[in-house]
Amino acid sequence: MRGYVVRRLGYSLISLFLLSVTIFVAVRATGDPALLLVGPGGRPEDMARARVDWGIDRSWPEQYLSFVRNVARGDFGTSFQYRIPVRDIYFQRLPNSLQLAAAGLLISLLIGIPLGILTAVKVDTVWDTACKIVAMLGLSIPGFFVGLVMIIVFAVGLRWLPAAGSGTPQHVIMPAVALGWYFAASMLRLTRSGMLDVLGSEYVKLARLKGTPERVVIVKHAFKNALIPVLTLAGVNFVIMLNVAVIIETIFAWPGIGRLLFEGISLRDFPVVQGVVVMAGVMVLGVNLLVDLLYAVIDPRIRYA
Amino acid sequence: MAEPLLRVSDLQTVYTAFGGQRVVRAVDGVSLTIARGESLGLVGESGSGKTTTCLSIVRLLPRGAHIDGGNVEFGGQDLLRLSTADMNRVRGRRIAMILQDPMASLNPLLTIYDQVAEPAYFHRAMRGGALKSHVTSLLRAVRIPSPEVRMGEYPHQMSGGMRQRVVGAIALSGGPELIIADEPTTNLDVTIQAQYLNMLKDVQRRTGVALLFVTHNLGIVAKMCDRVAVMYAGRIVEQGPVRELFASPRHPYTQALLQSIPKIGSKEPLDAIPGQPPDLANLPTGCSFHPRCPHAWDRCRVEEPADLVVAADHRARCWLLDGRSSQLQIHVSQRAP
Amino acid sequence: MAVEAQPLPASLAAAETRIETPGLLRDIPLVPTAILLWLVLMALLAGVLAPYDPTLPVAGARITQPPVWMEGGSTSTLLGTDFQGRDVLSRLIYGARVSLMVAATGTVVAGGIGMLLGILAGYLGGWVDQTIMRLTDAWLALPSLMFAIFLAALLGPGVGNIIIVFGLIYWTRYARVIRGEVLSLRERDFVRLAQVAGVSKTRIILRHIVPNVMNTWMVLASLTVGVAIITEASLSFLGLGVPPPTPAWGLMLAEARATLMVGQWWLTVVPGACISVVVLAANLFGDWLRVRLDPQQRNL
Numbered sequence: 026m027r028g029y030v031v032r033r034l035g036y037s038l039i040s041l042f043l044l045s046v047t048i049f050v051a052v053r054a055t056g057d058p059a060l061l062l063v064g065p066g067g068r069p070e071d072m073a074r075a076r077v078d079w080g081i082d083r084s085w086p087e088q089y090l091s092f093v094r095n096v097a098r099g100d101f102g103t104s105f106q107y108r109i110p111v112r113d114i115y116f117q118r119l120p121n122s123l124q125l126a127a128a129g130l131l132i133s134l135l136i137g138i139p140l141g142i143l144t145a146v147k148v149d150t151v152w153d154t155a156c157k158i159v160a161m162l163g164l165s166i167p168g169f170f171v172g173l174v175m176i177i178v179f180a181v182g183l184r185w186l187p188a189a190g191s192g193t194p195q196h197v198i199m200p201a202v203a204l205g206w207y208f209a210a211s212m213l214r215l216t217r218s219g220m221l222d223v224l225g226s227e228y229v230k231l232a233r234l235k236g237t238p239e240r241v242v243i244v245k246h247a248f249k250n251a252l253i254p255v256l257t258l259a260g261v262n263f264v265i266m267l268n269v270a271v272i273i274e275t276i277f278a279w280p281g282i283g284r285l286l287f288e289g290i291s292l293r294d295f296p297v298v299q300g301v302v303v304m305a306g307v308m309v310l311g312v313n314l315l316v317d318l319l320y321a322v323i324d325p326r327i328r329y330a
Numbered sequence: 331m332a333e334p335l336l337r338v339s340d341l342q343t344v345y346t347a348f349g350g351q352r353v354v355r356a357v358d359g360v361s362l363t364i365a366r367g368e369s370l371g372l373v374g375e376s377g378s379g380k381t382t383t384c385l386s387i388v389r390l391l392p393r394g395a396h397i398d399g400g401n402v403e404f405g406g407q408d409l410l411r412l413s414t415a416d417m418n419r420v421r422g423r424r425i426a427m428i429l430q431d432p433m434a435s436l437n438p439l440l441t442i443y444d445q446v447a448e449p450a451y452f453h454r455a456m457r458g459g460a461l462k463s464h465v466t467s468l469l470r471a472v473r474i475p476s477p478e479v480r481m482g483e484y485p486h487q488m489s490g491g492m493r494q495r496v497v498g499a500i501a502l503s504g505g506p507e508l509i510i511a512d513e514p515t516t517n518l519d520v521t522i523q524a525q526y527l528n529m530l531k532d533v534q535r536r537t538g539v540a541l542l543f544v545t546h547n548l549g550i551v552a553k554m555c556d557r558v559a560v561m562y563a564g565r566i567v568e569q570g571p572v573r574e575l576f577a578s579p580r581h582p583y584t585q586a587l588l589q590s591i592p593k594i595g596s597k598e599p600l601d602a603i604p605g606q607p608p609d610l611a612n613l614p615t616g617c618s619f620h621p622r623c624p625h626a627w628d629r630c631r632v633e634e635p636a637d638l639v640v641a642a643d644h645r646a647r648c649w650l651l652d653g654r655s656s657q658l659q660i661h662v663s664q665r666a667p
Numbered sequence: 668m669a670v671e672a673q674p675l676p677a678s679l680a681a682a683e684t685r686i687e688t689p690g691l692l693r694d695i696p697l698v699p700t701a702i703l704l705w706l707v708l709m710a711l712l713a714g715v716l717a718p719y720d721p722t723l724p725v726a727g728a729r730i731t732q733p734p735v736w737m738e739g740g741s742t743s744t745l746l747g748t749d750f751q752g753r754d755v756l757s758r759l760i761y762g763a764r765v766s767l768m769v770a771a772t773g774t775v776v777a778g779g780i781g782m783l784l785g786i787l788a789g790y791l792g793g794w795v796d797q798t799i800m801r802l803t804d805a806w807l808a809l810p811s812l813m814f815a816i817f818l819a820a821l822l823g824p825g826v827g828n829i830i831i832v833f834g835l836i837y838w839t840r841y842a843r844v845i846r847g848e849v850l851s852l853r854e855r856d857f858v859r860l861a862q863v864a865g866v867s868k869t870r871i872i873l874r875h876i877v878p879n880v881m882n883t884w885m886v887l888a889s890l891t892v893g894v895a896i897i898t899e900a901s902l903s904f905l906g907l908g909v910p911p912p913t914p915a916w917g918l919m920l921a922e923a924r925a926t927l928m929v930g931q932w933w934l935t936v937v938p939g940a941c942i943s944v945v946v947l948a949a950n951l952f953g954d955w956l957r958v959r960l961d962p963q964q965r966n967l
Binding site: 036039040041042043044047048051052161162164165166167169170173174176177180181188265268269271272275276286287290291298301302305306309310313 | 801802804805806808809810812813814816817818820821893897900901904905906907920924927928930932935936939942943946947950951
């Protein structure tokens with residue numbers, strides 16, 4: 026177990042390294058970083074100072090090191106727009122995105138898992154086809170389009186829900202559905218394939234041979250085993266939802282980090298953009314590591330290996 | 331004579347694939363009986379229909395397979411007519427099954443206790459302390475040391491032989507009258523096989539449970555079974571008491587099977603059965619075995635042999651046994667090999 | 668007098684193809700394929716099919732005119748006009764061109780890079796494999812959309828840039844899957860025979876490995892097309908993709924936001940529906956292709 030943990034941690038660190046290098050190179054390779062860091066309308070003195078602060082006049086490896094050092098300290102620079110450290114705005118906005126992602130995750134689980142079980146248990150019937158259609162729609166219709174359509178129907182047309190902003194449960198519903206839409210479909214598929222695999226296994230066959238009531242077979246034997254990959258996907262999906270909500274947050278004027286990213290892009294507020302992206306990478310790598318370790322805890326086979 | 335515990339008459343089971351385009355008759359008119367406490371061996375090559383027969387008896391066929399003829403009577407009940415709920419009460423309680431792969435048979439996330447207790451929990455409403463001692467005595471009966479400790483463990487913590495014993499304990503848990511064992515030792519080390527079989531025979535003797543033992547190994551049959559049925563291409567081609575069948579096998583396939591067992595110490599060349607097992611979707615006309623049979627003659631190629639009587643409890647499906655063909659018998663034996 | 672050519676003996680003909688091509692067109696799903704073909708047609712014949720120039724306002728029509736079936740609509744602009752008075756239908760048709768080009772080219776670029784790296788990783792193994800796999804992990808760490816937004820923000824808008832961004836991000840899926848295939852192909856007899864015969868690595872890869880991963884590649888590609896279209900739409904929506912006034916479906920959605928609250932819903936629904944339908948068709952086609960080429964994956 027310990028060897029597994031160490032190895033897994035090692036992989037994460039390597040990935041983190043490669044990711045940081047990628048971001049670093051991407052920025053340097055596409056233009057003058059000083060310009061990016063100082064922003065439009067920057068005066069030569071500001072640019073000179075930025076060069077020193079960020080070490081741009083030094084060699085690339087040195088620059089990389091100061092980049093990493095800054096990031097490790099949580100220093101992503103100062104936003105042009107807000108004139109306060111990026112870190113501060115980021116963590117100010119983060120809870121909102123967490124809220125939205127949690128709501129989106131909940132929706133994706135509430136729709137995806139039951140339907141996934143249903144289509145696996147009733148394979149090759151009308152229910153199965155219906156659920157497959159739902160999954161297809163979820164994967165094909167872009168979430169942000171669903172959001173726009175919902176605004177048209179529920180906000181403009183029926184006036185039941187507010188079109189933008191945050192604060193009340195009614196504000197969360199539409200963006201959460203728009204966000205969770207795609208992930209509900211992927212949960213459905215994963216649950217379905219997991220359940221089908223398990224339902225076809227020898228131990229489920231034996232459970233049936235024992236005369237165990239069918240609902241107990243499905244819940245106790247099949248579902249528990251199929252659930253592991255689903256839950257871990259849920260964890261990963263949560264973090265992904267957190268970070269791809271850019272468009273949805275923009276549409277619904279939801280004050281989260283996605284909207285922050287969009288503002289940063291529109292206003293060429295580069296430190297903000299870089300900060301959000303780096304944090305996204307760190308988060309996802311972190312959750313992947315956690316999930317893998319959790320796997321080891323849940324599945325007794327790995328625990329004792 | 332007492333009513334047999336299990337009577338299968340003319341069972342027919344088919345697999346349909348590709349929306350009905352390919353129909354394979356895996357079980358074609360199988361009839362067998364097992365008396366209380368008796369042990370019947372079911373022998374045959376892979377694909378002969380042994381497993382499908384077993385799954386048909388307990389009505390747990392995979393998708394794409396269904397029974398389309400025949401009768402299965404168990405302890406007076408017509409199993410094929412039972413509702414799903416009633417059939418569920420038969421499974422585990424009156425008929426139990428042991429599968430071939432012990433690792434795959436056990437749920438990796440549940441403890442041994444949980445899995446062994448399940449049939450008793452659902453079928454015999456056992457709970458708490460009574461259930462625990464029931465599980466303990468079962469584990470002891472299948473010769474698992476330190477059962478109190480072992481029952482808290484998970485399947486992956488045990489060796490293959492021990493897992494298969496657990497599967498045996500699960501089978502006994504509901505107190506069945508018949509255990510169907512589908513090649514239980516095939517996946518075990520040779521050294522463990524003997525131990526397992528001894529345990530099984532001992533359990534059978536003490537509980538009086540009947541045993542349907544499926545295997546491709548005639549040696550095991552000799553050791554474990556009172557009677558034996560030989561299957562080929564979905565049909566039972568010979569059945570009878572073990573001693574008699576081994577002493578005077580009447581069907582050429584049975585003869586070939588016995589011939590092909592290597593004899594330790596002998597340097598004679600091994601007698602493999604020539605040819606390949608038949609494709610069940612494309613069976614030869616007449617007797618399914620005739621392409622590989624050294625004694626085949628015209629009638630074999632044209633007409634499916636009937637189940638002919640050899641002796642009191644001994645039958646075989648072969649035209650060589652038909653009295654009217656005795657003249658042609660001489661003709662056959664005069665042919666060059 | 669015509670001389671009939673001798674047909675190749677069957678055994679020789681069979682030996683020439685090392686790839687299996689099952690009667691490929693059997694059971695092809697009609698509707699998705701028809702939709703995809705229609706998309707290609709629209710893209711190629713945009714100049715002929717579109718009634719108006721997509722970048723200029725329609726003479727004689729009002730701005731934000733509704734489609735023909737609504738009050739105020741007219742048959743001269745079947746799907747109405749947008750906030751600048753441009754014909755929606757024409758913009759839709761020309762937009763298909765952009766979508767198709769981005770989707771096709773992006774998929775080929777991403778697929779090409781992915782196949783190359785996947786084959787190298789799988790076939791050469793060792794540190795090459797490790798490096799490529801770690802890189803894949805790293806790049807997969809960033810959610811694709813966010814990575815795309817980041818790169819697009821750095822590179823700036825433009826169709827060419829979108830293709831580059833797409834290629835840089837989506838090769839990872841191909842690499843992973845193809846590497847797996849190559850790992851098992853490497854152990855197959857015909858590859859071993861070639862190795863024993865001293866055939867050079869490059870030749871083995873080109874003649875034996877590549878044709879046999881093409882099946883998987885095609886399935887992956889057909890499933891990536893939908894993703895490409897959505898990515899392009901998303902980027903254009905955020906102003907990072909195709910720059911105005913070039914018509915693109917995502918851009919049309921962005922421009923429609925201004926009119927969303929005041930009731931001109933068709934400016935949003937029509938391009939969005941187009942995107943959805945095309946992606947749905949591509950996904951259905953991809954699913955069919957996957958089942959067709961590898962029936963064992965029916966569970967997915």
